[in-house]
Amino acid sequence: MKLTKYTHACVRLEKEGRVLVIDPGTFSESEEALRGAHAVLVTHEHNDHIDRPAVTAALRGNTMLEVHAPAGVAAALKENADVAGRVHAVEPNSVFEAAGFNIRTYGGQHAVIHAQIPVVANIGYLVDDNVFHPGDSFVVPDGINVQTLLVPIHAPWSKVGEVVDFVIAVRAPKAFPVHDGLLNELGRGIVEGHVTRIGARYGTTYARLAPHESVEV
Numbered sequence: 137m138k139l140t141k142y143t144h145a146c147v148r149l150e151k152e153g154r155v156l157v158i159d160p161g162t163f164s165e166s167e168e169a170l171r172g173a174h175a176v177l178v179t180h181e182h183n184d185h186i187d188r189p190a191v192t193a194a195l196r197g198n199t200m201l202e203v204h205a206p207a208g209v210a211a212a213l214k215e216n217a218d219v220a221g222r223v224h225a226v227e228p229n230s231v232f233e234a235a236g237f238n239i240r241t242y243g244g245q246h247a248v249i250h251a252q253i254p255v256v257a258n259i260g261y262l263v264d265d266n267v268f269h270p271g272d273s274f275v276v277p278d279g280i281n282v283q284t285l286l287v288p289i290h291a292p293w294s295k296v297g298e299v300v301d302f303v304i305a306v307r308a309p310k311a312f313p314v315h316d317g318l319l320n321e322l323g324r325g326i327v328e329g330h331v332t333r334i335g336a337r338y339g340t341t342y343a344r345l346a347p348h349e350s351v352e353v
Contacts, residue, residue: 139267139284139353141345142169144317145185147286149263154236158261158269159185163317165347166190173198174235177226178205179271180246180258181212184317188212195219204234206257226259238264243275247293267353269314274302282308284353285340288315289327296327303335303342310353311335311342 137151146164149156155173160166166187170176173194178186186209195201196219203213207225214220226232228244239261246258260270262277267284272291285308289299303311311331316324324344332342345351 137264137266137353138350139312140169140350141312141314141347142166143347145179145271145288145314147267147269147314148173149237149267151264152236156235156237156263158263159271159314160187160190161185162187167194170194170198170201174200174202175237176201176203176205177234177239177259177261177263177269178203178209179260179269180206181209181256182246182272185271192216192219195222202234204232204239206259208257228259240265240277240280242268242277243270243273246272247274247291249293268306268308270302272315274298274305276302276305282306283310284308285311286314287311287331287342289313289331290319290323291315292318296330299327300330300334303331303340304338306340307338308340311340312345312351313342 140148142164144163145159148169156175157173158177160169161184163184203223204226210225213223230241242260246256258271260275262268268282269286
């Protein structure tokens with residue numbers, strides 16, 4: 137399939153004329169990513185992972201579009217009665233099909249930012265037993281070998297050592313960055329240097345993708 141990265145956490149997957157978008161948030165080029173999409177997966181409720189006005193507009197403008205999201209996100213989108221029938225609540229440890237893509241779900245909880253900041257639901261998605269987007273968590277899929285890992289390279293809830301350990305734990309042959317919208321080039325170089333060097337010891341080839349850049353996976 138073709139994978140296109142957008143700014144921060146959003147990616148677009150395309151195969152056989154079908155389009156799946158994950159986490160079209162307010163930091164991303166959401167309207168562009170959603171254009172012509174058949175399905176959307178949302179990992180959690182934070183605005184950098186879902187641009188609700190953009191997703192609602194896409195649902196209204198494209199009657200083929202379906203959205204899958206944690207219950208709280210789905211409930212908020214369902215408040216728009218005209219699109220509610222195409223919004224689906226997702227639970228952890230489930231399997232379903234979205235736009236011709238096979239989806240497995242993992243996790244259930246956003247990583248802890250601080251004890252005084254409430255933890256929200258977070259779903260990690262494995263697409264076609266290939267591409268894994270963990271959202272804001274370092275949950276490791278069990279019972280399957282991930283082929284393409286999307287790495288939350290920087291976040292308020294993580295440190296560099298945890299990013300590296302996540303890459304080591306998953307041991308996917310390929311890895312690309314997501315959740316990088318808060319990094320400048322100096323910080324990015326430090327984090328990616330560690331991920332590239334140490335990940336390679338465990339069989340993972342890490343490569344940077346710029347916004348709008350695409351690869352075949």
